[in-house]
Amino acid sequence: xxxxxxxxxxxxxxxARAFPDEVLLRETSCGMxxxxxxxxxLTEIFDLLRDKEQVDFLADVTAVDCLKLDRPWDFxxxxxxxxxxxxxxxxxxKAAVHGRSKPSLPTATGHWESAGWPEREVMEMFGIxxxxxxxxxxxxxxxxxxxxxxxxxxxxxGLGEREAxxxxxxxxxxxxxxx
Amino acid sequence: MGIEAQLSQYVLTSKLDAVINWxxxxxxxxxxxxxxxxxxxxxxxLASRYDLARFGAEVIRFSPRQADLMIVAGRVPIKLMxxxxxxxxxxxxxxxxxxxxxxxxxxxxxxxxxxxQGVDRFVPVDAYVPGCPPRxxxxxxxxxxxxxxxxxxxxxxxx
Numbered sequence: 001x002x003x004x005x006x007x008x009x010x011x012x013x014x015x016a017r018a019f020p021d022e023v024l025l026r027e028t029s030c031g032m033x034x035x036x037x038x039x040x041x042l043t044e045i046f047d048l049l050r051d052k053e054q055v056d057f058l059a060d061v062t063a064v065d066c067l068k069l070d071r072p073w074d075f076x077x078x079x080x081x082x083x084x085x086x087x088x089x090x091x092x093x094k095a096a097v098h099g100r101s102k103p104s105l106p107t108a109t110g111h112w113e114s115a116g117w118p119e120r121e122v123m124e125m126f127g128i129x130x131x132x133x134x135x136x137x138x139x140x141x142x143x144x145x146x147x148x149x150x151x152x153x154x155x156x157x158g159l160g161e162r163e164a165x166x167x168x169x170x171x172x173x174x175x176x177x178x179x
Numbered sequence: 180m181g182i183e184a185q186l187s188q189y190v191l192t193s194k195l196d197a198v199i200n201w202x203x204x205x206x207x208x209x210x211x212x213x214x215x216x217x218x219x220x221x222x223x224x225l226a227s228r229y230d231l232a233r234f235g236a237e238v239i240r241f242s243p244r245q246a247d248l249m250i251v252a253g254r255v256p257i258k259l260m261x262x263x264x265x266x267x268x269x270x271x272x273x274x275x276x277x278x279x280x281x282x283x284x285x286x287x288x289x290x291x292x293x294x295x296q297g298v299d300r301f302v303p304v305d306a307y308v309p310g311c312p313p314r315x316x317x318x319x320x321x322x323x324x325x326x327x328x329x330x331x332x333x334x335x336x337x338x
Contacts, residue, residue: 167301
């Protein structure tokens, strides 16, 4: 973990100061500072950001499958945060998730209601459960879809979902001529 | 001594097949199943410049129960396929289907888990229109092909 730097993003700075043991990785990508944290005290980090740092807008929740990345965890759930009273100050927070069989995280819907739909999408696409989500139905996929399509071990052409329909024909068939 | 010899001024005899098929082919009522950019070309075909009304197929019906020609214009994802099948079964016989464009016919460039690779795998298709999207003239040609097909149908072979 890098030492706390000058001119750092004040939102992530505050998280790194308050929860030094939770920080796993601090990096900058394309000019955007990114803080990766452990998931165990995520709710407290959300409390801090919302109540102390005036983060009132969660722009997006998405996830990354680290199967082919050199990372010690399996998934990263990405939170795009924004504080409108502080001049639309933005921050990118990632939560590291371990385990591919039944990974789970606490939901952010208690802090920002806009987490509802993106978390549903992460649930159906990556199979990461959000504990306490008020409406954990699928968002885009059909109800009976069982796989997680955005995982890197899922084939692009699917597992036969696009073939699983009854074949309809006309009620009346033109009589075939005997040849 | 046929009836025409007696009443040639008033009566024209024909075959029942020919009369019914003539009526059917010149009064196709399309059900537009437009899901993507092909639907824009389909609308152009129906509008005044190309004007499918000249060939009797101008009455677009958004209720499948009043339509007899389904035009599948655009890609069909797995979530929409049950809807398409339900609409197809709701259409009364006799009915015909045009698969318009690369996506409806083969899945097009969308070779992934979510897109059905050709609606003809699950519903019967009478005419395929190549193109991405096809020009309105091409879709009109498909309508003409279906008209030719209807004219050749034999009522005795149905049922």
